[in-house]
Structure formats: structure tokens, C-alpha cells
Amino acid sequence: MTRAQQTLSIGLLVASVYMVAFLGLAPLPAKIQDDIIPVLPIWAIVSFGAYLLFKLGYGVATFNDVPEAHQELMREIQEARADLQKKGVEVD
């Protein structure tokens, strides 16, 4: 089963469960039905955004400088530039 198939089937499952709850096809306490169910999708989106921000912040906070890799990368860029210019490709 490919990643896409897996994601799609999980998405469909979640969507159908939510549809059942949203359309009132399953009996739920009135408070939950009226106040919480309609808000769940937006809550999921906001929480997903917060999770992404968290992951980004964590990555930024724990990333250490790598000066050797930086110099090696600069060298490789210059080599590639010279090579491409020789072959007549516009660089920059």
C-alpha cells in the first residue's frame, strides 16, 4: 500500500466519521452536538498550524552551525558556476 493510498484512506475514514457526527446520524448529548462538533474542523486546522510552528521552532532552536559544510557548499557552488558558464548556460 503506497503512502498516498494510506493517507487517502485515513482521510476518508475520518471524514465519514465526522459526517456521521455532523449530520446527527448518531445520537449525541445536545451540548456536544451543538457546540463542539461544528467547531472541530477549524480546531483541527488551527492545531495543525500550531504543531507545524512548534516543529519549525524546535528545528530552529536545535540546529547547530556547521562551518565546514558551509565552506564545502560555497566551494561546490563556485565550481558549478564556473562549469556552467563555460558551457554557455546563464548563471544568476
Added chain:
Amino acid sequence: MSTPNNNLLDRLVGLSMLVLATTVFLYYTIWTLLLPFVDPTHPLQSAFPPRVWAIRIPVILILLGGAVVGSFLGMVMIRSNRKKALKAQQKKAS
């Protein structure tokens, strides 16, 4: 070539993003999922705006974000097209 000791700034920015993300998540979860079960007269309710805004604010932010990204893309595409047209003109003239 890279500025020395950028590490401190990086850590501060990363930490502030972490704190912001956690705060947003907690505040929004309490607002949308917890408050309906809390007495309307409880003092906690006064820390949160009326619940309608819990829907409006994310929608407005998403629309704003989409508009910013869209206009940025549009500007970059227009500029690159203009450069290409200019180059084509210069080639014809030479």
C-alpha cells in the same frame, strides 16, 4: 563568511516560536472545546472573547495569508516575465 554566534539569536527565535505555538494551541483548545462546558458565570469566561470570534479569527487569518502569498507569487511572476521580455527585446535589437 557566516556571522559568528548567530546561535543565540537562532535559539531565541526558535524558543519564541515554540512558546507561541504552545500558547496558541492551549488558548484555542480551551476556547473552543472547554468553554462550552463551563458555567456562563464562571470568571474564566471573562478571559475569552465571545465564541463567534473563535471561528472568525482563523478564517480571516487564512484569507489574509492566502492573499499575501498570492500577491507575492504574482509580483515575482510579473517581474520575471518583464525581465524575459526585456532580454528578448535586447536580443532583437542587437
